[in-house]
Amino acid sequence: MKKIILTLILLITSYNVVISQNKIYLKDTEMGKQKVNKSDEEWRNILSNEEYRVLRQKGTEYPHTGKYNLHFENGVYNCNGCKTPLFDSNQKFETDCGWPSFDKAIDGKIKYVEDYSHNMIRTEIVCVSCGGHLGHVFNDGPTETGLRYCVNSVSIDFKEDSDKK
Numbered sequence: 716m717k718k719i720i721l722t723l724i725l726l727i728t729s730y731n732v733v734i735s736q737n738k739i740y741l742k743d744t745e746m747g748k749q750k751v752n753k754s755d756e757e758w759r760n761i762l763s764n765e766e767y768r769v770l771r772q773k774g775t776e777y778p779h780t781g782k783y784n785l786h787f788e789n790g791v792y793n794c795n796g797c798k799t800p801l802f803d804s805n806q807k808f809e810t811d812c813g814w815p816s817f818d819k820a821i822d823g824k825i826k827y828v829e830d831y832s833h834n835m836i837r838t839e840i841v842c843v844s845c846g847g848h849l850g851h852v853f854n855d856g857p858t859e860t861g862l863r864y865c866v867n868s869v870s871i872d873f874k875e876d877s878d879k880k
């Protein structure tokens with residue numbers, strides 16, 4: 716009898732583990748749901764070599780070289796891969812770090828991924844719609860959000876908002 720109870724307990728616990736693992740799995744796939752799914756070849760055809768290196772291979776552009784580093788116009792910065800709006804110009808702030816920096820992103824457009832590469836613990840920021848690499852977010856921002864979204868210029872594409880002028 717004891718054996719049967721023990722087996723039952725074991726069965727129930729292992730069943731629970733399976734259920735919770737399934738939940739985690741579901742959560743992951745839901746979060747990872749991308750609207751834009753292109754093959755590697757398709758991306759290579761659409762993007763320039765530098766855009767492909769940064770967006771699809773998680774590269775980093777050389778500091779102080781990006782076209783939006785010291786760019787302050789009114790408008791929206793879209794994902795350079797799929798054109799999803801990611802940052803508003805009023806979220807951009809001036810910094811000498813060498814890359815376009817924002818203190819906030821447009822709600823729900825960015826996915827956050829733990830990044831342990833290069834012997835650092837960082838949070839990678841990725842476009843939710845196409846999975847394109849944007850840069851990293853740090854908690855040393857100078858504004859009240861305390862955040863610094865450090866973004867590669869080649870990962871974004873600016874569209875001017877003529878109403879704001």
Ligand SMILES: [Zn+2]
Pocket residue numbers: 794795796797798799842843844845846847
């Ligand atoms: Zn995108």
